[in-house]
Amino acid sequence: MTPIEQAESISSKLKLNRVSLKNFLTTQGILIVFIICLAGFSMFSDRFLSEENIMTVIRQASMIGIIAIGVTVVIIGGNLDLSVGSMLSFATVLVVDLHDKIGPTNAIIVMFAMTLLIGAINGLLIGYMKLNSLIVTLAMLSAIQGITLIYTGGQNVDIANQDATWFAVFGRGFVGGIAVPILMFAVLALCVHFVMRYTSYGRRIFAIGGNPTAAVYSGIRKSRCVFTTYMISAFSVGCAALVLGSRVMGSQNNVGQGYELLVLAGIILGGTSLMGGAGSVWKTVIGVLILGFIQNGLLLLGYPYYTQWLVTWVIIIVAVWLDLANQRKRLFTSHS
Amino acid sequence: MVNVKNISKVFGGIQPIWLFVIAITVFFSFMSEYFLTTGNFMNILVQTSTIGLIALGMTYVMINGNIDLSVGAILALSAALAVDLQSYGLPVALFAAISAGILLGALNGLIVWKTGVNSFIVTLGAMIGIRGLVFIYTKEQSFYASDFAFSDFGISTIASIPTLGVIFLVCCLIMHLVLTKTGHGRNTFAVGGNREAAADAGIRVGRHMLINFMIVGFFAALAGITLATQMGAATPNLGRDYELWTITAVVLGGTKLAGGFGSITGTLGGVLAIGILRNGMNLMQVPAFYVLVILGAILIAVLIIDQKVNRKSGQEVNV
Amino acid sequence: MTAPATNNNQRSVDASIKPVLRLEGITKRFPGVVALNNVSFDVRAGEVHALLGENGAGKSTLMKCLAGKHQAEEGSIVLEGQKVSFSDPMEAKQHGIVLIHQELSLVSDLTVAENIFLGSLPLKWPNRVDWKKLRSDTDKILSRLQCTFRADDLVGDLSIAKKQMVEIARALVFTPKIVVFDEPTASLTDHEKPVLFNVINSLREHGVGIVYISHRMDEIFALSQRITVLRDGEYNGTVDTAQTNEDEVTKLMIGRSLELDHSSKPTEFKENVLEVRNLSVEGVFKDISFNVRNGEIVGMYGLVGAGRSEIAETIFGLRRPSAGEILLEGESVTVKSPHDAVARGIALVPESRKEQGLVLGLNCRDNITLSTLGSVSSLGVMSPKKELEIYEKYQRELKIKTPGWAQKVGNLSGGNQQKIVIGKWLTTHPKLLILDEPTRGIDVGSKAEIHALIKDLAKSGYAVLVISSEMPEVLGVSNRVIAMYSGQITAEFNADTVTEDELVQAITGQHKPASGTPLHAAGV
Known part of the structure; x- marks a missing residue:
């Protein structure tokens, strides 16, 4: 179909030029929203842009941020992970409960081992057995929640002597004046960003998310790569559990409930498409920070914390409209 | 995705979820003498009716090729409205609750229709935002029913069957008939099964999607009201995780996540399976948490069986 | 070559019969390219008119213009003496013009009857499907097509050939005047073809005009009364099937491209x-x-x-x-x-x-190195320099025309895309x-x-x-x-x-x- 194909390519080139401003708005739009938010809040509250406040916001956002980085990798690979909330509950309960029983070091090792085991189960079912990731991780959400409750017998757990353990460093410590959760968030973000952008592994994940068939036809071992994305996601949950357990020095058995959706909200806000093959850690960091600053800004303005949920909704709708043309094109290509 | 059609052929046309329902019914009646009593069955019926009502609407949306994550939040908002507005009279309160559900459903549907964006994203946003609305409206307080007729309704019976159970079963019947017998029902399948072909054939794809989101909004609101009548109250956190339970029930019932296939009978089986498991294990004094694990395991098992049954050897490229 | 073809046309037996449908001077441009240039084509009632041409000659585009999927910039469609234009496939269908696609557009979990009446289910108050009417209407169509499957069978359970019959059955709902078959036998076995041909002949006997697109000469000569050939988006003549032969048609179709360059073929084979x-x-x-x-x-x-x-x-x-x-x-x-x-x-x-x-979302460089990621990275870390070297080498050798390595491959022309795929493999x-x-x-x-x-x-x-x-x-x-x-x-x-x-x-x-x-x- 000679002329048509040429025409298609030419017309898409033309479009590319014409919508470049719009392209800029959609790709950088979220950054603009971010800056407007910051500017808006700082007009109404002097404290908002103070260094102390910014650090507080980032510190609070780092919990969701750490998990969101892992889930971003899964999503770029073309899948979903809804099990991270339950996994967070499980890992936090585990590390807190074992802390007094086998010591902090062993507790951390066991916690990571168990978390990665769950990630491996996800990866096995989705990567190697090629099951639908939405349903598998939904099932895992329920199952892990159950396992956590069975493990604790429905009780909450805590660490007896909170002042005497170095375990406190993860949630409460500072290194060079910066809170450890922020450092963990930053280091994880930089590492995963590097992996996704500058390694062959990252390239493979983008290819699989973009076109799984073409990736396989190019000799990429899709099953293995998908498997590893779930390991990364599980690892990030483990890190978040360290922070959470150490900050609270205890854990309710449903502490991570609903995190999977907050994490997704952050990722979507950042502009990573749920279709796979596109997106970046950088975008996710922005998205999560926006969530954090909205929450904080609204609190400073005297609105209750739940007002941020409404605002998040509105922003998602706006982002969706901005992204409209792009998304529609993608939908059609994925359908045919 | 789950294509129960082929599995059911193996078992002579009976939906596999019903085989499972029968199996666990037999199992629990051996395990507990209280299980196989009329009273207990009425309990199960009432307990499953809340998730069940939402699942009816969710079945439509999922057959249509979409998903709605905002049902739990809509349920909470409607429950709060139904309880709080009773000072203006029960009809006003109920009308407001139902209207809110339908309107929010319409909003979801409209955004999905007009932007073409994945319904998962749209309704995830709505889920968070509507929960925010609930908290803003209730100021984090619980409301208690002032009209005794409201709370009495929740424990009333019709011909010794709990009214809530009757409502659920009647809704099941209606929704089953609408899905199998009406133009809208059949077009819902067509749109979910092959959207482009449906559009080419002149079916108004967007309108059917909008209607289905309104239907699920209506049922989420109705479930909110029935739940509030049982409790005589509405709390701001009502309905959390219900979207996940509902989707689980619908998928267990054999509805395809990708759309184009599913049934109300299957969904009824799905919600009953969850209800019976919970009830039976409760009677056996097994902590409720085990149900969560078993449910997850069953869901994955269903996926695996489905894949094994549907995969033809050698015919497919191994991608 | 056009002149003798026109003569043929005038000599044809039923030249006096007025065409039901006439496409006149259809021109369809896509930005930068003329896909159809001043193409005219007509179909008479009760004839099978074959449309021939190489891949990319414009056959499908012409038919899409006819069936309302594309809108032509110039030219007109005249149906039974009246000028018409269709903004979508549904409108064309209502005028009795039906296109049966190569790719089937069926809903596999609905029944045969529901698929045939997709979008036009008979309804009773209030919105109830009139199953009785649906079944009897479907049975009528199915028996006319001599189908062995029934109205209540699930389409997903049917063989490809039977699915094709469902597509054809769907065309009959609208008492069609023109039915376009786009490579209908591509997925049929030899046992299934005669059934299709019977259907086409019976449609023809009922006065329906058939447009038949196919590459298979034997079918075209067995079925059609006239043959029209397109080449590179242009009309290249119409001949009476009875007065021509395969050679003549092949020449019309291929023309120059039969001059083959055998000289530069490789000659030395080893093990x-x-x-x-x-x-x-x-x-x-x-x-x-x-x-x-x-x-x-x-x-x-x-x-x-x-x-x-x-x-x-x-x-x-x-x-x-x-x-x-x-x-x-x-x-x-x-x-x-x-x-x-x-x-x-x-x-x-x-x-x-x-x-x-x-991977259309990735750029040219990333696609070319996709199969050889190991060689452009050390310890898993990509070397942008090596990557670019490889890209530039193959871009030069294969003469890939791109604005730069960062261009998304989705924006390239088909030829350049294909060179990228070949380049991807040469790297290995x-x-x-x-x-x-x-x-x-x-x-x-x-x-x-x-x-x-x-x-x-x-x-x-x-x-x-x-x-x-x-x-x-x-x-x-x-x-x-x-x-x-x-x-x-x-x-x-x-x-x-x-x-x-x-x-x-x-x-x-x-x-x-x-x-x-x-x-x-x-x-x-």
């Missing part, structure tokens, strides 16, 4: 790189044996669905053979996966560029290069370039297997031609001495009359 012995995949192909040597180009020629791509996929590790063996450089191997195939030096340029060959330095339909949907200029490239590659020592359904391509590039018909190799020829007739017979199963039902025996 076997690939040898396939009695390879079978149950239900797809069976007992396939052939070999490809160093420096040799072997063409595999056959119709769509003959099992050619599936053989390639099996060699590439995407399918498990049920019998037989694959030998690479004399050694029997089991190719477990594409990854394994790449490691063993096999490369496959797949049939569908956009679905299997490219394979021993065996399999190209499946290497020039499908590619403009004439790029086509020639890719053909030259394939020959050069073979001369530099690659063993090349080219799968194609275009005869000029197969004859033009390959040394040997393997002909396939319904999952089996029917013959092997020397590409320089074989005649077109021999080839056509081999791929349509004609030289083995026992295996298929001849068209004429089916009452066509």
Whole structure:
């Protein structure tokens, strides 16, 4: 179909030029929203842009941020992970409960081992057995929640002597004046960003998310790569559990409930498409920070914390409209 | 995705979820003498009716090729409205609750229709935002029913069957008939099964999607009201995780996540399976948490069986 | 050539009959390209009018303009003496113009009846489906088509041929005036074809005008009354079927491209790189044996669905053979996966560029290095320098025209996209290069370039297997031609001495009359 194909390519080139401003708005739009938010809040509250406040916001956002980085990798690979909330509950309960029983070091090792085991189960079912990731991780959400409750017998757990353990460093410590959760968030973000952008592994994940068939036809071992994305996601949950357990020095058995959706909200806000093959850690960091600053800004303005949920909704709708043309094109290509 | 059609052929046309329902019914009646009593069955019926009502609407949306994550939040908002507005009279309160559900459903549907964006994203946003609305409206307080007729309704019976159970079963019947017998029902399948072909054939794809989101909004609101009548109250956190339970029930019932296939009978089986498991294990004094694990395991098992049954050897490229 | 064709037209037996449908001076432009230039075409009531042309000649575009999927910029559609224009397929259908697609547009979990009446279910108050009417209407249509399946059968359970019948049945709902068949027999077996032909003849007897698009000469000559040929988006003549022959039509269709450049073909072959012995995949192909040597180009020629791509996929590790063996450089191997195939030096340029060959969201450089990520990275970290070197090398060698390496491949023309896929495989330095339909949907200029490239590659020592359904391509590039018909190799020829007739017979199963039902025996 000679002329048509040429025409298609030419017309898409033309479009590319014409919508470049719009392209800029959609790709950088979220950054603009971010800056407007910051500017808006700082007009109404002097404290908002103070260094102390910014650090507080980032510190609070780092919990969701750490998990969101892992889930971003899964999503770029073309899948979903809804099990991270339950996994967070499980890992936090585990590390807190074992802390007094086998010591902090062993507790951390066991916690990571168990978390990665769950990630491996996800990866096995989705990567190697090629099951639908939405349903598998939904099932895992329920199952892990159950396992956590069975493990604790429905009780909450805590660490007896909170002042005497170095375990406190993860949630409460500072290194060079910066809170450890922020450092963990930053280091994880930089590492995963590097992996996704500058390694062959990252390239493979983008290819699989973009076109799984073409990736396989190019000799990429899709099953293995998908498997590893779930390991990364599980690892990030483990890190978040360290922070959470150490900050609270205890854990309710449903502490991570609903995190999977907050994490997704952050990722979507950042502009990573749920279709796979596109997106970046950088975008996710922005998205999560926006969530954090909205929450904080609204609190400073005297609105209750739940007002941020409404605002998040509105922003998602706006982002969706901005992204409209792009998304529609993608939908059609994925359908045919 | 789950294509129960082929599995059911193996078992002579009976939906596999019903085989499972029968199996666990037999199992629990051996395990507990209280299980196989009329009273207990009425309990199960009432307990499953809340998730069940939402699942009816969710079945439509999922057959249509979409998903709605905002049902739990809509349920909470409607429950709060139904309880709080009773000072203006029960009809006003109920009308407001139902209207809110339908309107929010319409909003979801409209955004999905007009932007073409994945319904998962749209309704995830709505889920968070509507929960925010609930908290803003209730100021984090619980409301208690002032009209005794409201709370009495929740424990009333019709011909010794709990009214809530009757409502659920009647809704099941209606929704089953609408899905199998009406133009809208059949077009819902067509749109979910092959959207482009449906559009080419002149079916108004967007309108059917909008209607289905309104239907699920209506049922989420109705479930909110029935739940509030049982409790005589509405709390701001009502309905959390219900979207996940509902989707689980619908998928267990054999509805395809990708759309184009599913049934109300299957969904009824799905919600009953969850209800019976919970009830039976409760009677056996097994902590409720085990149900969560078993449910997850069953869901994955269903996926695996489905894949094994549907995969033809050698015919497919191994991608 | 146009002049004698018009004469033919005037000499035709029922020239006095006025056409039901007339397309006049249709011009369809896509930005930068004229897809159809001033094309005229007409259909009479009760005739089968065949539309012929090479891939990309504009047949499908013309029919899409007719059926309301595209809107022509110039020209008019005259239906029964009245000028009409359709903004969407539904409107065209309501005017009695139905297009039956190559790709089926059915809903597999609905019944036959529901699919036939998709979008126009008979309804009773309030919105209830009138099943009784639906069934009886469907039964009427099905019995007219002599279908063996029933109104309540699920479409998903039907064979492809039966699904096609459902598509045709759908056309009958609107008491059609014009039915367009776009390659209807591509997926039918020989036993199923006569049923389709009966249907077409019965439609014709009912006064319906049929447009029949196909590549198969035998069908066209058996069915049609007139043949119109398009070439490169232009009208190239209409002839009466009774007064022409295949040679004449082929010339009209192909014209210049039969002048083949045999001279530059590779001539030196060494030892076997690939040898396939009695390879079978149950239900797809069976007992396939052939070999490809160093420096040799072997063409595999056959119709769509003959099992050619599936053989390639099996060699590439995407399918498990049920019998037989694959030998690479004399050694029997089991190719477990594409990854394994790449490691063993096999490369496959797949049939569908956009679905299997490219990741459209990635840029040119990333696509070219996709199969050789190991060599452009050290310890897993990509080396942008090495990557760019590789990209630039192949961009230069293959003459890929792009604004730069960062351009998304989705924005390139078909020819350049295909060069990127070929480039991707050259980076892996394979021993065996399999190209499946290497020039499908590619403009004439790029086509020639890719053909030259394939020959050069073979001369530099690659063993090349080219799968194609275009005869000029197969004859033009390959040394040997393997002909396939319904999952089996029917013959092997020397590409320089074989005649077109021999080839056509081999791929349509004609030289083995026992295996298929001849068209004429089916009452066509």
